[in-house]
Amino acid sequence: MQNPHAEYIEELLEGLNEPQREAVTHGEGPLLILAGAGSGKTRVLAHRIAYLIHTDQAQANEILAITFTNKAASEMRERVERLLGHATRGMWLMTFHSACARILRTDAPRLGYTRQFTIYDQADARRLTKRAADAVGVDPKRYTPAALNNQISAAKNQLRDAAEYRSTAAGPFEEMVADVYDIYERDLVRMNAMDFDDLLFRVVNLLELFDDVRERYTEMFRHVLVDEYQDTNHAQYRLLQLLVGGGRAPGGGEGEGGRPSYAGPIGHRNLAVVGDDAQSIYSFRQADIRNILDFQEDFPDARVVKLEQNYRSTETILSAANAVIANNRGGIAKRLWSELGQGEQIHLRGLDDEHAEARYVVGEIERLLDEGAARSEIAVLYRTNAMSRVIEDTLVRREIAYQVIGGTKFYERAEIKDAIAYLTLLANPQDLVSFTRIANSPRRGLGATSLARVISHAQTLDVPIWEAAASPQEVPGLGAAAVKALDRFMSTMHELRELSGEAPIAELLESLLSQTGYVEALEAERSIEAQGRIENLEQLVEVGREFDTAAAPGDGGLDVFLQEIALVADADTRSDDAGLITLMTLHNAKGLEYPTVFIAGCEEGVFPHSRALDEGGLEEERRLFYVGITRAMRALYLTYARRRAVFGASTIGLRSRFLDEIPAEVLDEPLESVFRPGLGSIGRRAMHGAGAGENGAAAPGAWREAARDPTGPVTAYRLGEDIVHAGFGEGVVTGVEPGGVIVVRFAADGSERKLMAEYAPLQRR
């Protein structure tokens, strides 16, 4: 019997290599795809989804596919639709957080929330944590709300609620956090609100508490696929187990047993995960690399597919990446290879300070553009958002168009948050955070004292803040002026609430901004800044208009709009506009690729970051460096600055230890990069000699021979260099550590010794 789709399926598998094919055509049961960087995992995922639908193993609406960003999700959806030739409405293709918000929009009432619950972002969560900390009497100098909230967030991501946290709290600090956690949690519930972590946690609660709900979703999602599995946290792990069943001890108990055994309820176990342990970079967000490392223990019958052929980068770039990651212990052995040829060497430059670094980067960008490169082919990556500024300044000066991903996000701008807070209060009258945000914005004479009175009145009566504010004359101690101001404010809000039932979002926003006097107040300022804010608000109205036209019928409510924009990540706003250079942190670059990549700020303390250097942090920093390197397709530039302004003060920086983990033969590093200024006549002569390039950098390769000259002054030894020691004989450099220490393995007895490069009797051979 000929399958009518046979040719189509053949077409679907065309151009895939053997392991990719295996992953795509794998049928039921657990599947682990270990996908090295650039090995075509997005492609495999898209093809697998299309394959499942084509072979009738699943309908589109029976698939749950989790990606790391909304942007990745919509790109994936496009790919799948192109493969299938038709739309995929009904397929759940989104982030963990979006999927959870969507589940909760249906089922949150089971847990005592309304469907209009508010999602608080990190800033809101911190504000609420501060309130809780104040109530507990925490010394705000010793413990910042951010630090406290991080503790709470970490607990939630491990599915530990306030009571559980208290029961295991050890020491006074954790006791105190437990107190804060209690109040914070109580406030959230009272305000019908959830933070980001709650979205996951509450869905886990929902599925654990209500068998009927769990069954509904397990039956609904016959196939679950997860991208970037190495960066899932415990809550996400548990969620997956509840959805697909199984986990440890397949066929084991009904799941009601002890907690620490993760045996979930019995399910179809159709879980396909894709990831790369070498790219795990979110442990600060409680991502647990063990989720991917232990997958085969969780599912002993899992099919495991390794994708090691890289279709993205040159061999030069890959050998750098492989050499760097080899310095980490453990991990799943992989060796990326590619057929794309050696390509050009990796450009490594040391510059005097961050301004020189920016000038060098932008100078090279200009050169590349002159040679015909498109701006969209170039990305500049850095460790921290603050580092974008200097580069931005330089780009502006040279009039090169760029986009910055991250940093101050659109939805975090004060005016945008205000406008959204108005909408949020209309949807959720219990939302105290939104109320306090907008009650006096624009100024209407409602100061902190008056607001505190209204709030405490609402809390004594245990009624929503909206209700308490609606009858200001009943608030004890409220001055006559304040009563009047509140009265006016609330009558506007009541009018808007009427409107919110029927009007489209864009219209509601527009009337809100005019009726509350918000835009008027900005216009009155008559400043450029205020004008910018007004433009931002216009942009927000535009977002609303797009939502109005795009939203599926019956799914276009205010609550849906608010919950959607609460989960917009900045990475989602990345434009593919061919006319823009892209600037972003290394974290934001995950999953992306560019023909030319710059990694700036390769200095000790910056990258690896000084605050990451304790417990195991170094390996994660190295993975981050690995992620950065493997973003590059053809050209990679690494730069560091010998001096850098940190907090306005100039600081001396040493080149990153990661640079010395890259094999010398793939690097193109001019001499004056290696020699620190004033280190001797040869260094200085090099500066004058071979013709310093436009930005003070010598022409590539000019002094490479000199750098190898064994009689020259001590230069940094690099990984893999062959040396001769006067006492121990021949050996090879197997490690380079900061402080001029190198590790050498000697051929004679195979021993490894640490030596001071400068003083040991060493020679290159």
Add this chain to the structure above:
DNA sequence: ATCCTGATTTTTTTT
């Protein structure tokens, strides 16, 4: 209630 000023803090990384 609002504005001004000086002190303090900020930089990991993000859904």
Add this chain to the structure above:
DNA sequence: AAATCAGGAT
């Protein structure tokens, strides 16, 4: 260097 915050003046 810039942003936020507390305290005090208006």
